Amino acid sequence: MSETLLLQAQRVSKRYGATIALQEASFGLRKGEVHALLGANGSGKSTLAKVVAGVVAPDGGEIWLGGQAVRFRNPLEARAAGIAVVYQELSLVEDLSVQDNLWLGHEPPARFGRVDARAARARTEALLGLFEDVAGPRFAPETLAGELPPDERQLVEILKAVSLEPRVLVLDEATASLDGRQVERLFGLVGEWKARGWGIVIVTHRMEEIFRVADRATVLRNGQVVGEVRIGETSREELIGLISGEASRALHSAEARASAPARRTSPLLSLRVRRGRKLRGLELEVYPGEILGLGGLHGQGQSELLLSLFGALPGQDLSLRLEGQPRAFRHPSEAMRAGLAYVPGDRNREGLLAARSILENFLLPSWKSYHRGPLLDLGQARRAALEVGEKLKLKFGALDDRVTSLSGGNAQKVVLGKWLLRSPRVLLLDDPTKGIDVGAKAEFYQLLAELRAQGLGVVFYSSDDDELLSLCDRVLVLLEGRITAELSHAELTRDRLIRASLGVKEVVSGEP
Amino acid sequence: MTLLRRLLAQPYALALILLILGLVVTALFQPAFFTPRTFANNLRTYLPLILLAVGQTVVVLGGGIDLSLGAILTLSSVVMVQAFGMEADPGPLRTFGGVALGLLVGTLAGAVNGFCVAYLRLQPIIATFATSFIWGGLALWVLPQPGGNVPTVLQDFVRAYFLMPFSLWAVLAILLAWAWFLGTRWARALYAVGGNPQAAFTSGLSVERTRLGAYAAAGLLTGLGAFFLTADIATGDPLIGGPLTLASVVAVVIGGTRLSGGAGGIVGSILGAVAYYLLKNVVALSVFNFNLSPQWQTLIDGTVIVLALAAPGLLRLVRRQP
Numbered sequence A: 001m002s003e004t005l006l007l008q009a010q011r012v013s014k015r016y017g018a019t020i021a022l023q024e025a026s027f028g029l030r031k032g033e034v035h036a037l038l039g040a041n042g043s044g045k046s047t048l049a050k051v052v053a054g055v056v057a058p059d060g061g062e063i064w065l066g067g068q069a070v071r072f073r074n075p076l077e078a079r080a081a082g083i084a085v086v087y088q089e090l091s092l093v094e095d096l097s098v099q100d101n102l103w104l105g106h107e108p109p110a111r112f113g114r115v116d117a118r119a120a121r122a123r124t125e126a127l128l129g130l131f132e133d134v135a136g137p138r139f140a141p142e143t144l145a146g147e148l149p150p151d152e153r154q155l156v157e158i159l160k161a162v163s164l165e166p167r168v169l170v171l172d173e174a175t176a177s178l179d180g181r182q183v184e185r186l187f188g189l190v191g192e193w194k195a196r197g198w199g200i201v202i203v204t205h206r207m208e209e210i211f212r213v214a215d216r217a218t219v220l221r222n223g224q225v226v227g228e229v230r231i232g233e234t235s236r237e238e239l240i241g242l243i244s245g246e247a248s249r250a251l252h253s254a255e256a257r258a259s260a261p262a263r264r265t266s267p268l269l270s271l272r273v274r275r276g277r278k279l280r281g282l283e284l285e286v287y288p289g290e291i292l293g294l295g296g297l298h299g300q301g302q303s304e305l306l307l308s309l310f311g312a313l314p315g316q317d318l319s320l321r322l323e324g325q326p327r328a329f330r331h332p333s334e335a336m337r338a339g340l341a342y343v344p345g346d347r348n349r350e351g352l353l354a355a356r357s358i359l360e361n362f363l364l365p366s367w368k369s370y371h372r373g374p375l376l377d378l379g380q381a382r383r384a385a386l387e388v389g390e391k392l393k394l395k396f397g398a399l400d401d402r403v404t405s406l407s408g409g410n411a412q413k414v415v416l417g418k419w420l421l422r423s424p425r426v427l428l429l430d431d432p433t434k435g436i437d438v439g440a441k442a443e444f445y446q447l448l449a450e451l452r453a454q455g456l457g458v459v460f461y462s463s464d465d466d467e468l469l470s471l472c473d474r475v476l477v478l479l480e481g482r483i484t485a486e487l488s489h490a491e492l493t494r495d496r497l498i499r500a501s502l503g504v505k506e507v508v509s510g511e512p
Numbered sequence B: 001m002t003l004l005r006r007l008l009a010q011p012y013a014l015a016l017i018l019l020i021l022g023l024v025v026t027a028l029f030q031p032a033f034f035t036p037r038t039f040a041n042n043l044r045t046y047l048p049l050i051l052l053a054v055g056q057t058v059v060v061l062g063g064g065i066d067l068s069l070g071a072i073l074t075l076s077s078v079v080m081v082q083a084f085g086m087e088a089d090p091g092p093l094r095t096f097g098g099v100a101l102g103l104l105v106g107t108l109a110g111a112v113n114g115f116c117v118a119y120l121r122l123q124p125i126i127a128t129f130a131t132s133f134i135w136g137g138l139a140l141w142v143l144p145q146p147g148g149n150v151p152t153v154l155q156d157f158v159r160a161y162f163l164m165p166f167s168l169w170a171v172l173a174i175l176l177a178w179a180w181f182l183g184t185r186w187a188r189a190l191y192a193v194g195g196n197p198q199a200a201f202t203s204g205l206s207v208e209r210t211r212l213g214a215y216a217a218a219g220l221l222t223g224l225g226a227f228f229l230t231a232d233i234a235t236g237d238p239l240i241g242g243p244l245t246l247a248s249v250v251a252v253v254i255g256g257t258r259l260s261g262g263a264g265g266i267v268g269s270i271l272g273a274v275a276y277y278l279l280k281n282v283v284a285l286s287v288f289n290f291n292l293s294p295q296w297q298t299l300i301d302g303t304v305i306v307l308a309l310a311a312p313g314l315l316r317l318v319r320r321q322p
Ligand SMILES: Nc1ncnc2c1ncn2[C@@H]1O[C@H](COP(=O)(O)OP(=O)(O)OP(=O)(O)O)[C@@H](O)[C@H]1O
Pocket: A016, A019, A020, A021, A039, A040, A041, A042, A043, A044, A045, A046, A047, A048, A088, A395, A396, A397, A404, A405, A406, A407, A408, A409, A410, A435, A437
């Protein structure tokens, strides 16, 4: 090899019990290159990142850094060698401030073991400044990390790695919960870091991102490297084919979109908010057999809207009707009984019981329906869980394994699956496909189409504009707690969506 | 009004409320409590628990708990007494050497606890409950019967009065040390390890070393507590520390430190320790005033403790209302 590689993984293997996470996987990262690590959920991307970061000890194989074999015994050694990783499952300490989180483990030192608070503060402000205008007002050094919304936590996580001034930066699905503007900004910065000679590894399931920033890509399937390509010399279809291992089908393109628009019968659900938390005067109706999208930048009230529908934000001035009947949900349990289901956007905090098994997590909201007399009918429950798992192509060891043994995308499938088991009438989805691979996304879209055909109403917030465009019958764009646009049919274009998100007035000539 | 709000929003609001409650009731039923002499004497008897509560706070912040602090206090105390010998003035070597030895024993015992929890990965509750029997057993071996003597210099030292009682100076010193500690990287590590050990690990911190350090620090603080207690009562007793373990946990809980770790601080625990004693005093007063038979005291003490432990949850419910 003529070029010296910055970082090299050679024939790295790792297994967890019966699960093979990595099997003799090799890849090389050059200086000043953006290298995409691709693969379906559970294919071993995060495991590879963790091996490089010294978090996970490999069973076999070697890591080379700048022409030298290295063996990291813990994350500290990897950091010292200039490797910084943004982990997929966020690793912030919620009770520490943003500033303390950024510098955790490498605080600027002063005398007597103290932290040089002034230097830390100045450098924190400089770092936060990189994303200041694409984040909310709480994005400040002294805010507690636990009080930030998911996207801003992700930004802090990225900056935490950047603050190390690394030689190698690994971004494991760092864009999954960012909105369009934030991704834009991040990619701008990635360009700068690249120019400085950093090697950047990026893991993502969003195809368009790969073609925007990556120079090369390594594709993993079931823990093995199945291909390495130059982005300039490949196509979307070829990549998807490599990832899925099937002959290239248009997996991602959602054929799910209804051919005929939903019949405008009487609405299934209607909501009118006069004053609420973050929401200001808005009205919406959801029809049976419709997928209603919520668009806009992050934190414009989309999550609050979904939570209000679900009765999780009591004490707001709003009125709600379900099939024409006025209802007032004071608690999610009431909404659940009425047939609503809510899939949260932050799986680590709201969606899963980390210490419990996959089965228990699946059954949590619906175990009442698996009773035989006073006893739990575990056999039936297992069958139902397996069925949903199969439908979602869940990759797991056994139903009784801890839910934390799942890869990020597979964990998200459990969050989804547990609500599908309840067969709800209205499905509220808060960015549900975050971190789900292309194949599973296609399955999920298919599933949504089926549910829609059964007459369900779906309200769907997504940070991925493509998804809104290809999946939804109607999209409401939110800005600062108000609906600024309703787009459907021919109006539902990327251009309109972005303009409405930013609150930019339509330019007549800009439209075909 | 806003000041009241701010105070109520503090994690140690409960400790403050209980403290004020205790002070008011005591002032009504036992005004003599506040004469300078009595007050200073009482503060001196509170000091050992305050130190244990501070040590317990450090351990709890790091995600653990130490149920052997009372036994460590006992062990450290009897070691000091044995080292002092029987003379009223054994000379500086035995006097200061004895204190140093006691502190060392406390620190080592804490470090052993920390080793069991951090490196052997034993459950903190079980590990420290088990080691409490070791420390207690060692204490009985060192000093089988109550007895022994404490040099008069030390007795005078803890009774000293310079502008304010010695115990207040001690508390002030602890608070200053804590303020310094909060500015260090070790404080960040402690809170991070307690709040999210996985995050601490991936950030390059050593979870094990941090936990070990927290337990050792608690052992040292307990050794200090043993010194104050021993100098105060001027004798040794191989069973003295027993009840202080539960009391230290109670002080931490009503002081608002989260039992699962990562949030809280020592200010609440100090207030909690004082509140604990005041409440006990109020119970004793009522037993006396209402002519109840003394057997009731243990029962009422226990009930008050359970209520105090339940109160943080109740307070949170009240706060949640807009
Ligand atoms: N701690 C663990 N214990 C048991 N199995 C694990 C553990 N971590 C990962 N695995 C398994 O190893 C495999 C690879 O997981 P990994 O997290 O690397 O996937 P991934 O490619 O990052 O997927 P995703 O796109 O969903 O994030 C999965 O099958 C997963 O279940």
